[in-house]
Amino acid sequence: MNTSGYSALVVITPCHASRVIHTARKHGVRGATVTLGRGTAHSRLLNFLELCDTQREIVIMVTGTLTATKTMKALCDELKLEKKNHGIATIIPLDNVFGLSYMPSGEPISQEEESYMHKAIFTVVERGQAEAVMDAATAAGARGGTIINARGSGIHETSKLFAMEIEPEKEIVMIIAETAQADAITSAIRESMRIDEPGRGIIFTAPVSHACGLY
Amino acid sequence: MSALTQKLKEVSLTVVPIVIIVLILHFVVTPLDSMELYRFLIGAALIIIGMAIFLLGVDLCITPLGNLFGHALTKSNKLWVIVAGGLLLGFLVSVAEPDLHILAVQVEEVTSGLIPRLTLVIVVSLGIAALLVVGLVRILYSIPLYWVLTGLYLIIGILSLLTSQGFLAISFDASGATTGALTVPFILALSYSISMMKKDSKGSEKDSFGLVGVASTGAILAVMVMSLVSGSGELTGQLAEEAAANTRLLAPFAAALPHIAGESALALSPLLVIFLGFQVFSFRLKKRPFMRIIKGFIYSFLGLTLFMLGVNAGFMDVGVSLGYAVAATGSPVLLLFVAFALGTVTILAEPAVHVLTHQIDEVTSGSVRRGFVLIALAVGVGLSLVLTAIRIIVPDVQLWHILLPGYIIAVALMYFGPKLFIGIAFDSGGVASGPMTATFILAFTQGAASATAGADVLIDGFGTIALVALTPLITLQILGLIYRRKTTKVDLIK
Numbered sequence: 147m148n149t150s151g152y153s154a155l156v157v158i159t160p161c162h163a164s165r166v167i168h169t170a171r172k173h174g175v176r177g178a179t180v181t182l183g184r185g186t187a188h189s190r191l192l193n194f195l196e197l198c199d200t201q202r203e204i205v206i207m208v209t210g211t212l213t214a215t216k217t218m219k220a221l222c223d224e225l226k227l228e229k230k231n232h233g234i235a236t237i238i239p240l241d242n243v244f245g246l247s248y249m250p251s252g253e254p255i256s257q258e259e260e261s262y263m264h265k266a267i268f269t270v271v272e273r274g275q276a277e278a279v280m281d282a283a284t285a286a287g288a289r290g291g292t293i294i295n296a297r298g299s300g301i302h303e304t305s306k307l308f309a310m311e312i313e314p315e316k317e318i319v320m321i322i323a324e325t326a327q328a329d330a331i332t333s334a335i336r337e338s339m340r341i342d343e344p345g346r347g348i349i350f351t352a353p354v355s356h357a358c359g360l361y
Numbered sequence: 362m363s364a365l366t367q368k369l370k371e372v373s374l375t376v377v378p379i380v381i382i383v384l385i386l387h388f389v390v391t392p393l394d395s396m397e398l399y400r401f402l403i404g405a406a407l408i409i410i411g412m413a414i415f416l417l418g419v420d421l422c423i424t425p426l427g428n429l430f431g432h433a434l435t436k437s438n439k440l441w442v443i444v445a446g447g448l449l450l451g452f453l454v455s456v457a458e459p460d461l462h463i464l465a466v467q468v469e470e471v472t473s474g475l476i477p478r479l480t481l482v483i484v485v486s487l488g489i490a491a492l493l494v495v496g497l498v499r500i501l502y503s504i505p506l507y508w509v510l511t512g513l514y515l516i517i518g519i520l521s522l523l524t525s526q527g528f529l530a531i532s533f534d535a536s537g538a539t540t541g542a543l544t545v546p547f548i549l550a551l552s553y554s555i556s557m558m559k560k561d562s563k564g565s566e567k568d569s570f571g572l573v574g575v576a577s578t579g580a581i582l583a584v585m586v587m588s589l590v591s592g593s594g595e596l597t598g599q600l601a602e603e604a605a606a607n608t609r610l611l612a613p614f615a616a617a618l619p620h621i622a623g624e625s626a627l628a629l630s631p632l633l634v635i636f637l638g639f640q641v642f643s644f645r646l647k648k649r650p651f652m653r654i655i656k657g658f659i660y661s662f663l664g665l666t667l668f669m670l671g672v673n674a675g676f677m678d679v680g681v682s683l684g685y686a687v688a689a690t691g692s693p694v695l696l697l698f699v700a701f702a703l704g705t706v707t708i709l710a711e712p713a714v715h716v717l718t719h720q721i722d723e724v725t726s727g728s729v730r731r732g733f734v735l736i737a738l739a740v741g742v743g744l745s746l747v748l749t750a751i752r753i754i755v756p757d758v759q760l761w762h763i764l765l766p767g768y769i770i771a772v773a774l775m776y777f778g779p780k781l782f783i784g785i786a787f788d789s790g791g792v793a794s795g796p797m798t799a800t801f802i803l804a805f806t807q808g809a810a811s812a813t814a815g816a817d818v819l820i821d822g823f824g825t826i827a828l829v830a831l832t833p834l835i836t837l838q839i840l841g842l843i844y845r846r847k848t849t850k851v852d853l854i855k
Contacts, residue, residue: 160367163727181726196421196656197363203727277649297557307438308501312558 152243153355155207155214156266158185158292158320159233162225163203169224170207173217176246178207183294183320186280202233202292204320208243211355218356227359234359236322238266238352264354265328266320269335270296271347273315279335283321286334289360291321300345316347322357364420368413371715376409378706383679386699391686397679399610404675407614407667412712415664419546419716422657425650426636427550433643435501435555447497451490451576453631454547459624459669460538460799461485467823468531476591481584485535488583489576493548496575500555503564506571506783507775513578514772520585521761527820530760532584533827536577537794542665543628545713545792548573549720567781569724574787577830613674618666621673625665633658668712669796676801684808693754696809697747704746704829705739707801713792714738721785728848733840734785741836742793745828749806752824756815760824764831771834774842782841789837790830798829 157166163180185202218235226232269279276293296316305312323331332349340346387393434446465481499509521529552572559565640646687699708714718731752758775783806825810816
């Protein structure tokens with residue numbers, strides 16, 4: 147499956163992106179992309195007081211699979227990801243990668259077929275609907291998720307308001323779930339958001355080869 | 362970590378420096394009355410708790426509201442809706458701003474009733490509303506910000522030639538006073554929500570800022586026009602000095618509470634009313650988002666009340682005493698130094714500063730660091746207090762001697778620096794002059810002025826906020842220049 151030998155190391159952390167990048171550099175990762183998101187966690191009291199939404203930073207690093215695994219282990223130790231709410235780190239194997247002009251330290255391309263414990267479920271919906279997605283996912287067994295603000299357009303959507311071309315705003319919901327549960331969560335979201343109707347959004351999932359910080 | 366603990370941590374870090382500076386002054390330079398010192402410490406605690414809760418409220422209600430209004434107005438795709446909506450929002454939000462009412466009372470006193478309190482409040486609010494519309498239309502039609510600002514400041518420059526000295530100070534102060542703790546987050550969110558829809562991401566980044574800057578020129582213009590129309594010349598009246606020595610530790614807090622709670626409620630009420638109105642006719646939010654905004658209003662009210670209580674009952678007296686004591690030592694160097702130190706740390710405790718820096722973080726996805734913006738702001742406000750202190754020590758220095766070259770530099774810099782920083786800089790002018798400056802820093806200046814021979818408490822008092830609003834325009838644009846040089850990519854191919 148992972149024929150390219152490259153993986154994306156995705157780290158979701160409350161405000162430690164710079165530290166993540168610093169550590170990753172030491173382990174041979176050459177570049178990283180950071181974006182901001184919101185995390186959701188569970189506590190009824192915090193929910194009632196509306197104290198549960200907190201800022202997250204999402205660091206995406208594309209690198210060799212071995213480097214990614216090594217870096218992830220180091221990050222797990224350094225950021226104490228095994229503790230609740232300290233963030234999560236996942237590795238998503240990639241098929242094709244272009245634009246990286248190196249292969250870190252002559253890594254062999256692993257051909258082995260791995261069995262994946264987790265899946266990453268990405269749901270792209272209109273701005274403001276991420277919460278409904280999370281509700282559906284939680285009801286189907288998801289433990290938490292990260293909401294990323296985004297914008298984009300389908301072929302029908304770019305339009306003009308006054309003199310400015312606009313692109314509708316979107317939200318991306320990223321949920322890491324156990325493979326066994328992933329299907330249930332995906333179909334729950336599909337059903338409640340009526341994703342299968344045109345213009346309601348899209349869902350895609352990707353296998354996660356390693357993960358830590360999930361509880 | 363819940364949102365509240367995170368905010369508490371962040372806010373504590375910004376309030377502690379003031380406490381440290383004041384304590385150093387207390388032990389090294391001039392001891393304060395112990396009762397005052399305890400009140401100051403209680404005030405600092407209230408400010409930390411209050412600001413954390415208030416910022417939470419901003420996240421839950423003020424910012425989402427700004428976004429909702431921005432969307433609702435823009436999506437109409439009709440110019441008259443933007444104009445009418447902008448006028449309504451701008452007017453109602455600024456008419457309820459407590460700082461504006463304080464300024465209006467002072468103006469009524471110094472003009473011996475020639476300009477009644479209500480007239481000033483309404484005129485300034487109309488000015489803000491009109492310029493808010495200008496700012497919105499600018500974003501929608503992608504008119505470059507520096508054109509608009511250059512034009513506006515040209516008009517202000519011409520008008521200021523015709524305006525008397527006293528009114529010049531009042532008009533610039535009014536612009537600072539109207540952009541307070543509530544207006545700034547709301548206007549920031551409004552411009553953010555509209556410009557975020559833009560297809561061109563570079564454009565949407567830089568257009569997220571600047572609306573506060575444009576709107577606050579409305580106040581300057583309004584007061585100048587009013588002073589020309591009413592024909593009032595020099596300021597004649599006197600400010601009534603309020604001096605009440607309280608002997609019990611907590612008495613000032615208890616005394617100020619009802620008044621401050623009322624002000625906070627008043628400031629929030631127009632937003633609540635418009636929100637409920639729009640909810641019925643336009644938003645139609647579901648129950649959970651609706652309840653979240655309502656809870657946000659409760660947080661904002663609680664937080665704002667605690668914060669203002671801390672500032673007014675705990676900080677104000679210390680400000681006056683410090684200013685008086687430091688100036689009374691007769692050492693200009695000490696006064697300049699203390700003014701700079703206080704200015705730098707006080708600005709960090711301004712609620713709107715947190716909102717702005719977080720907005721910058723979000724818009725640029727963290728590529729413009731919060732820390733750098735904070736440093737530039739702090740240095741700017743520190744410098745503005747040095748200038749204020751110079752005005753106090755050297756009576757010959759007039760306000761326009763500083764304002765004129767200052768604004769010429771600020772406008773000229775727009776043509777050199779990165780465009781993103783123009784908006785940030787002109788917004789932070791409004792952001793810097795919030796409740797903390799309007800009370801603590803003003804109190805310090807007035808204290809210093811009353812201990813200096815030849816300084817006039819009234820004349821030197823007016824104009825302080827104007828300077829605080831000016832210097833960040835320059836320092837942040839300079840930060841922009843540095844930022845551009847540092848982020849130019851090292852050529853990979855070579």
